[in-house]
Amino acid sequence: MTKFNKSLPNHCSIFYKASSPSMIHAQNRTRSMEMEKKVSMDGKRVVSVLRKSLVKPDKETPKQTIWLSNIDLVSAFMSFTPIIYVYRYPQQSNLSPGEFFPIEGIKASLAKTLSVFSIYAGRLDSDETGRPEIKCTGEGTEFIEAACDLSIEEFGELIPSQELEDLLVPKNTSQQLPYMLVRYQVTRFKCGGVIIGLLAHHTTGDGMNSIRYFNAWADVHRGVVDVAKIPPPVLDRTGLRARSPPLVEYDHSEYQMPVKTLAPSNGNSMISPTISKTLRLSKDNIEKLKSKASGENLAATTFTAVVAHSWKCITKARKLSPEQTTRLLIGCDSKAIVNPPLSPLLNANAIVHLSSTMTVKEMVSCDLNRVATKIEEAKSFAHDKYVRSVVDFLDVRDGTRGVPPVQPTEVLAISWMRLPMYEADFGWGKPEFMGRAGIPYPGRLYLGKRTGDDGIWVTTTLEESDMGEFMKLFYSEFDYEVNGVMPETANGVVLHKANGIAPQKVIGETNGVIIREMISNV
Template sequence: MTEILESGFVVPISETPRHSLWLSNLDVVAARGHTPLVYFYGPNRSPDFFSTGVVKSALAKALVPFYPLAGRLGLDPTGRVEINCSGEGVLFVAARSESTLDEFKEFVPSKEAREMFVPSVDSADPPCVLLMIQVTHLKGGGAVLGFAIHHAAVDGRITFHFIKTWCAIARGASPLPHPPLLDRTLFRARSPPAVRVLNSEYTLHPFSSSSSSSSSSSSSQTAAAATLKLSSRQLALLKTRFGHHFTTFQAIVAHAWRCTCLARGLSPDQETKLCMAIDVRNRVNPPLPPHYLGNAVMRVPVSTTVADLVSDPVRFGAERIRSVTGGVGDEYVRSVIDYLELVDTTKLSSRSGLPSTKLCVVSWLGMPVDDADFGWGLPVFMSRAQLYGNGFLYLIQSLGKDGGIYVVVSLEQESMEKFKKLFYEPFLRSAI
């Protein structure tokens, strides 16, 4: 049980600009909802451990350079979403729980975890709050930071950059991380639009289900979530199995994709699709800085038959992933942005289940997910608080120095146990 001790809004500590912030096409087609995260912290004997005053004071200062997050999602005169930089503030909740930190050692994202640790609102449509935060003190020491930010406002990389800045301010660190780059017109469509590359993730509703029974939607089926850990030794074995010329991302995703198809019992002649959220900051010309405030992520699809994917050599999937992602450059990105300028983007921002032949992957590898020390120590674990629907997979770097990776996945209830068995099977055979 969680007891709410305080709930209110934190506003920027000083006056910030008041204006409407234009959103790029990549912002508009981002999933229309808040991304819920949780950070778990071990006990600390400091008398001001996760003091509400310290955390809120630092937050008010961080919201000055990140002032759009203190605004509200709105609509321009044409009905297109934008951010109203109104300075109304972010929702902040302080809470206390009778649960202990040990109860979450085997954390799995769930609706219950989201409700316990992360604030929510009735709707993610305009007008709505963009950022919601909750600090929950646990019984016996320890704390949980719950964090939910609207996907139309930012992507994962800038989310973690904001948290890093907020924490640095709380610690009194100097110098602070780079302030965010607010100029979203860097992703404005060309005039006239020139679509030279088509991306099927945007030409059709990305989360729509096929009318055929073989590709029926899994959104109505009971979803099961799991958090699977790969140690550094297991990662090394996986890289050896696929070949060291493949990246960690390519090896893990190819392995998980194969396991998903087998666990779901897909027919060999079915087409299976992998959708990858690719950060394009370094794929455009000129490159965008990592602290660009907005969505610089693009959904990139890879398709093949189940038979080809699960056949030997196992490298087939990794080769397909490398081939497709290698072709994502400036023209690819600009073509997608230009295409979105020509279509009704309101049909491309839903959040729902995927067809049973599809897997959607988001990687937070290489992002500062662990740089969240407010002055009372680094978190011991972080994850999404909840996954929405079946067929989603997140890659998260293990906190600490063990070099491991967490694979957070949601699948149909009847497929999950087989998936976990298949996922770990290569490592069991090698006695690791």
């Protein structure tokens, strides 16, 4: 029998251990504390923590233990996911600041929602062998009230970074089980706007699970749903149990730990600092990529076309040697493709990785259709037989060791385009923005829908030395060319329309490189 280590990596952490049974309702007890301040590196952004409290379900919930699958155990080492929701203060209203996201009301609606989604009020613990499991104890979640003396505009761009996560999302400090699975920070800004930071441990489920829960909280607060009629999440994950005996039918190199981490792409012995950027594509941009990615036997989807273009640009920007191999990893939700299908209400991790590889020489020289075809070949493995083989492989390999880190020659692509990301309306409108507050490792690529149009955004994290070149390559497909130096930047490059300068707006910037888009194309 496999023995599990009860200690977890440093990034798996918490503020509290189990709370007193007498703590029944969130709003009935607030922990007294000295004023805590979160300060940015330059000292210009300060978030003051006003109060910390514990929100519990507003009624008794079933006490049960949730068995975790091998895919869950891989996700356990992905630790926490930091998310932010941005809500602008409605300027044309008669609301007083206290009536916009009133703290006690928000906590009360959260307590009601937790009575249905009790998994989020539980604790990650372990069984007698040390194997991680979730215990639905009803002990509650941390709720932090915070304030910032800046407006949201003055606070600056909300691009994923460790600093943004530190300022707007709760932290974890403990390395020992049991610990809290979810926590929140509600930060009110000088302009009246609010940013809700959410930190959820990945063992609670995937992105769709977290969004469904958050959206339900918003609906409960808005009063448009009867709590008693909310379909509860399905917590039984045994549909993803390994077979006995296990049957591994594929080479699951995506889950095999490398003997050693590959050297950084620039050849240095030290990995350079990372940076994240969000790039925007209009509907016309997307259609152009889809046209170039399609061919006789392939009608490329938005995901395939944009990921193919991004993978190609990242590979070029990294300046890898021609004989190296670059690999794309794709996250695939297996709930609907296994047989029998899993419930869409299942709170669990069911994402498996598919992959495609190319030599760098082929990647940089081939057309986009060739790259897209390789991606479609990888997607063809999205079926029950492959998923079952993954689960069995993790059982043989020992799923507690986590998933290998994305290597300097790899890209991990994750689609959020079908997630209902912008539906959480607490009563004053939908969020202006929802996304990750931090992306800790380079090589990750997230795709999501833009609000208000048919475009998408692409957020990626790369080594800082590669980002500027990547952005130039990324936008070079859309009739832009290098056309001069911005006087306000030391090494800036302006990308203009090939047929002359037109009215522009800045759509991206990094390392002194300014990317401008023609107003006529917006």
